[in-house]
Amino acid sequence: RKEVEQDPGPFNVPEGATVAFNCTYSNSASQSFFWYRQDCRKEPKLLMSVYSSGNEDGRFTAQLNRASQYISLLIRDSKLSDSATYLCVVNNPGNNRKLIWGLGTSLAVNP
Amino acid sequence: DGGITQSPKYLFRKEGQNVTLSCEQNLNHDAMYWYRQDPGQGLRLIYYSQIVNDFQKGDIAEGYSVSREKKESFPLTVTSAQKNPTAFYLCASTGTGELFFGEGSRLTVL
Numbered sequence: 001r002k003e004v005e006q007d008p009g010p011f012n013v014p015e016g017a018t019v020a021f022n023c024t025y026s027n028s029a030s031q032s033f034f035w036y037r038q039d040c041r042k043e044p045k046l047l048m049s050v051y052s053s054g055n056e057d058g059r060f061t062a063q064l065n066r067a068s069q070y071i072s073l074l075i076r077d078s079k080l081s082d083s084a085t086y087l088c089v090v091n092n093p094g095n096n097r098k099l100i101w102g103l104g105t106s107l108a109v110n111p
Numbered sequence: 112d113g114g115i116t117q118s119p120k121y122l123f124r125k126e127g128q129n130v131t132l133s134c135e136q137n138l139n140h141d142a143m144y145w146y147r148q149d150p151g152q153g154l155r156l157i158y159y160s161q162i163v164n165d166f167q168k169g170d171i172a173e174g175y176s177v178s179r180e181k182k183e184s185f186p187l188t189v190t191s192a193q194k195n196p197t198a199f200y201l202c203a204s205t206g207t208g209e210l211f212f213g214e215g216s217r218l219t220v221l
Contacts, residue, residue, distance in 0.1 A: 004153075032208065043201055043212035044154070087153075091208075099210065101153040 001026050004090050006102040014110055017078045021105045023088030024070045032091035033064055033071045037084045038104065044087055047073075078109045113138045117202050117213035124189075124196070124220050132187045132216045134202035143185040144210070146201040147171060154201065160185055189218060196220050 006023045013019050025033075033050035048055065050062040050071045061074040075082055088102035115136045124130045136143065145157040156169030160179040174193025179185050185204075189196045197220045202213040 034209070041199075041217075043215050044210075045212070046209050049209070089210075099156075103151070103153045 003027065003100045004088055004102040006086075006088050006105045008103060008105060010106040010108055012108045012110060013078055015078055015080060017109075018074065018076045019078060019107065020075075021073045021086055021088075021107075022070050023072070023102055023105075024068075025088075025090045025100070026069070027090070027092050027100075028066075028069060029093050030069075030090045031093055033062075034089040034091075035062055035071075035073050036087040036089055038087055039084050047086070075107075078107075080109050080111060083107055083109045115202060115204055115211055115213035117200075117216050119216060120214065122216060122218045124218065126220055127191045129188055129190050130196075130218065132189070132200055132202075132218070134185045134187065134213060135183055136185075136202075136204045136211075136213075137183060138204055138206065138211060139182070140204035140206045140211075141182070142205045143179070144203045144205075145169075145175070145177065145185070145187045146203065148199045148201060148215075157187065157200075 003026050035047040036044040037047045038044040048062050050064050054063040059076045063072045085104040085106050087104045090100045092098040118133045142161045144159045146154040148154050155171050157175050158177040160166035163182050166177050166179050176188045200216045203210045
């Protein structure tokens with residue numbers, strides 16, 4: 001089993017749709033979780049951290065399910081500008097280098 | 112404005128040549144990282160440094176070398192020993208958790 005797994009997609013959705021991505025992780029001791037967004041041929045940028053209680057930032061909601069070892073990202077009212085690849089990142093215990101990156105989920109929002 | 116600057120953005124190299132990618136940050140971050148990204152693959156860690164004058168190999172260090180003589184700078188050398196150097200190289204730094212990335216350097220070996 002991979003350390004971090006994501007559905008690669010692509011997810012093709014119309015503007016205004018709600019779309020959800022899941023990301024599973026294998027290490028039950030993982031401590032920190034993040035969602036990054038990466039546009040084509042650009043660097044990743046932090047979208048949001050994922051907290052145990054779940055967190056929301058505008059149209060974006062992130063949730064953590066420790067029992068089932070997955071995190072999710074929900075995007076409501078999709079915009080064309082949301083089209084990108086969404087990367088799940090897990091920080092395992094130990095030194096700083098233990099950031100494990102998923103391969104990303106591709107989202108295309110269509111007019 | 113604080114941030115991470117990578118240069119060059121695009122670089123072409125002939126086989127057998129070494130090339131050095133620059134990474135400079137003014138965020139006062141202790142930890143810096145070099146990643147490589149290939150199409151269809153996730154980010155893979157090449158080298159990282161948690162403090163000046165110290166660095167550690169990542170998962171794919173073979174054919175690469177780094178130095179960390181100053182807190183602000185973490186250059187990466189792609190040597191001729193790297194068999195498949197064509198890739199997108201990303202430098203990052205962190206203070207307390209979030210990784211900040213430079214805009215990347217796209218290396219093509221001809």
